[in-house]
Amino acid sequence: MDKNLLQRLFGGAIYGLLVILCTTPLGAKLINGLSPGLVQQQHLYYGLITFFLFAGAWECVKIMKFDPKSWEKWVVFPIIVFVFYRFSNRFFNQGFYYNYSLSEFLALSLIVIAVVTLFRFSKELYYDNGKLIFTIIYTAIPFSFALALPQFTSTDFSLEVFFLFVLIWSSDSFAFFTGKFFGKHKMAPKISPKKTWEGFAGGVILTMVAGFFIEQYHPDLRGNWMIVGLLVAVFAPLGDLVESQLKRTFGVKDSGKIIPGHGGILDRLDSFIICVPVVYLYFVLENLI
Known part of the structure; x- marks a missing residue:
């Protein structure tokens, strides 16, 4: 078997297993089976999202090629820590009931502005202050919103x-x-x-079908999962295009090499980064109606 294929299979299996263990109750069950009461599932999930955030932010800094002497490069991570901490307090540590606030609206608006800037005004990202702002918006805000998606208690963790x-x-x-x-x-x-409109259409239809089956077998989840499937099928390709445009703008092939055969964290989570804020907004609107 081809060595690269083996690498892709191994890397994909490890990545998929990590996601499954940290986003379903399985991870805590396995760990607590070895040492009862050691961990709660939400702590594994928080750890996973935190890892994704900082690995993704590091890759973004490398892609955008900050000036080594610039002050912006040295304040990226302190600002990301601050943003993530503030969202963590609201979404994770204190619980969250989809009470929409102005700060969240502004955060979602910044993501739209960052995407438009990347595609239409990419020259602004050649300056280190533009790189600083983009890195924070592209990584800290989506991964912070990801903390709000699952429902959890001390004994339960949902599968959104x-x-x-x-x-x-x-x-x-x-x-x-x-x-x-x-x-x-x-x-x-x-x-x-490689992306075609026919592929996009097929992705929309079949992902909505997958959402239908999720809705049928897991009615306890937030929202209607046919709608979530539609949103994912529409915005996941956009997430891929955003990261591809980012790499193209700065002449980079892969965001990193952390996942053997698959590239970096941003290469694997480009769709997730864009889908999370969209699904979060849908859950908020669905809760308000």
Whole structure:
């Protein structure tokens, strides 16, 4: 078997296993089976998101090639710690009931502004202050919102984030295979040559079908998961295009090498980064109606 294929299979298996253990009750059950009462599932989830945040932020700093002498490079992580800490207090440590606030609206708006800047005004990101702002918005805010998605108590942990990953993986797979067999019209040939509108359409339809089955078998989850499937199928490709455009802007092939055969954290979580704020906003609106 090809060595690169073995690397991809091994890297993908480790990454998938880590996600499953930290986003479902399985992780805490396994650990507490060895040492009862050692950990709660929400602590594993918090650890996973924290790791993703700082690994992703480090990769973003490397991609954007800050001036080694600039002050901006040295304040990226203190600011990220501050932002993540503030969101953690609201979403994680004190519980959260989807009471929408102005700060969250502004944070979501900043993500939109950052994406528009990347595609339409990328020259602004050649300056270190622009790189600083983009890195914080692109990493700290989405991963902070991720803390609000699951519901948990001292004895229970819900599966919203696990099934979000399932839908993202499904969307990528469905779009790939539909595009491979039926794709003719390129979606963004300069940024991601393999993406086609036919693949996108197939991804939307089949991911909504996957969302339907999640909704049928897990009615306890927040929201309607056919709608979540639609949102994921639409915005997951955008997340991939955002990261591809970021790497293209700065002449980088992969965000890192932390996952053998798959690249870096940003390469694996590009869709997650964009889908999380969208799904969070949907849950808020659904709760208000």
